[in-house]
Amino acid sequence: MQRFRIDCDIALSAKQQQAYDFVRSHETALLFGDTGSGKTEIYMKLLEDVINEGKSAIFLMPEISLTPQMQKRLKKKFGDMVAIWHSKITKKSKEKIIAGIERGEVRILAGARSTLFVPLPDLGAIIVDEEHDDSYKASNRPRYHARDVAIYMGRVLGAKVVLGSATPSLTSYHKFPFFRLRETFFDTQKSIIFTHEEEGISERIMHELSQTLAQNHQAIIFLPTRANYKYLTCIDCGKFVECPFCSVGMSIHRERNALRCHYCNYMQRIPSECPACGGRHLKTNRMGTAQVVMELSEKFPEKRFVKFDRDEVTTQTKLKKILKAFNDHEIDVLVGTQMLSKGHDYHDVRLAVVFGIDTILAQADFRARERAMSLLLQVAGRSGRKGEGKVIVQTANAEFFAHYIDDYEKFLKEELASREGLYPPFRKLMKFMIAHKSKAKALEILERLQVCLSDA
Ligand SMILES: [Zn+2]
Ligand SMILES: [Zn+2]
Missing domain, CATH: 3.40.50.300 (P-loop containing nucleotide triphosphate hydrolases)
Structure with a gap:
């Protein structure tokens, strides 16, 4: 592989240098840094060093944080050595990036959780920025938590893993050595x-x-x-207007004069009377973004x-x-x-x-x-x-x-104490979801499952 020697001219403060040394000396480390404390500089320094060691790196971000600012910042420092990867880039761009990796030109892959599955040779580091973010957990198939996969890959491939956040998850705070960066720029x-x-x-x-x-x-x-209001509630019977398919309250979208279910997207006109009791006194609850913008x-x-x-x-x-x-x-x-x-x-x-x-x-x-x-x-x-x-x-x-x-951190400590013996990170929870067209059938399965579980 071609060797590049790069110098990105990253100046770390004394405190940042300490944080950097800490991160380098641990297999997996948590960078617990307040907003504006300069976590990004530390990431950049790590990326630079990994490249100079002839290795490659993955820089994970929640999809929504892949902003033009961040991309520009990375491009400015690392030029064509960095490529951006997420689920919505075209097949052609993906092929181009893969070819770049094979030629040894692309050495840093920055992107959303799916970036983990791109084969990068000689992986030296994985950075998981905003590690507390829920979007790292895939709720559709394949089901995985990108943070956990990153930690596992780091262990198997001998790559350094850095988790960064101003508000780290309780789990990471409990599990990994951390460095607290409080100084602000x-x-x-x-x-x-x-x-x-x-x-x-x-x-x-x-x-x-x-x-x-x-x-x-x-x-x-x-x-x-979202929308104008979350619920349309009947003053007479107290029920809110529900989606006929999902049995959840439907939200009011004024610009379409419609009620919409945020689960299945079913839409209907805003009714003038309560579908449950026929009452004519309906009121709105839980103001949403559209309403605030309008007012x-x-x-x-x-x-x-x-x-x-x-x-x-x-x-x-x-x-x-x-x-x-x-x-x-x-x-x-x-x-x-x-x-x-x-x-x-x-x-x-x-x-x-x-x-x-x-x-x-x-x-x-x-x-x-x-x-x-x-x-x-x-x-x-x-x-x-x-x-x-x-x-x-x-x-x-x-x-x-x-x-x-x-x-x-005070919150994390007290919250940890209150979860002890009951909840993660001390216990593992498992969720069962049972879906069936017939409610009776679903209940029956649920009861059978309950018996099986209590026997186990
Ligand atoms: Zn009613
Ligand atoms: Zn629905």
């Missing part, structure tokens, strides 16, 4: 405000938003819900609000377009779901508004607290990357969030 002045009020855009939030926009700064608004566009007609969720960002091209428009300041406010939190670099965001974090905290899932806390920190981390930043959180659980907001 930007001298940020951040303040966080918790407000406890009725759902919706309150006066307090309006006030902060007007101030930010009046100074021509940008804002991001987070909500866990705020009316209040600030001269500003541009854009949705940032799965309804709006349907392709990689659209993602690029919106992020570019936002960073070029053609958009003033992004209103989005979890997608907002995923490692994007927003330059001039001075305000982050967080709605609906309580619904995430209230999920019936042992990971609910971990999800809510990590999400809040990730969204908050997007405000004030350079300079001042404010975060407003609408929650009835201010005490919980305030307790950990400054120190995610």
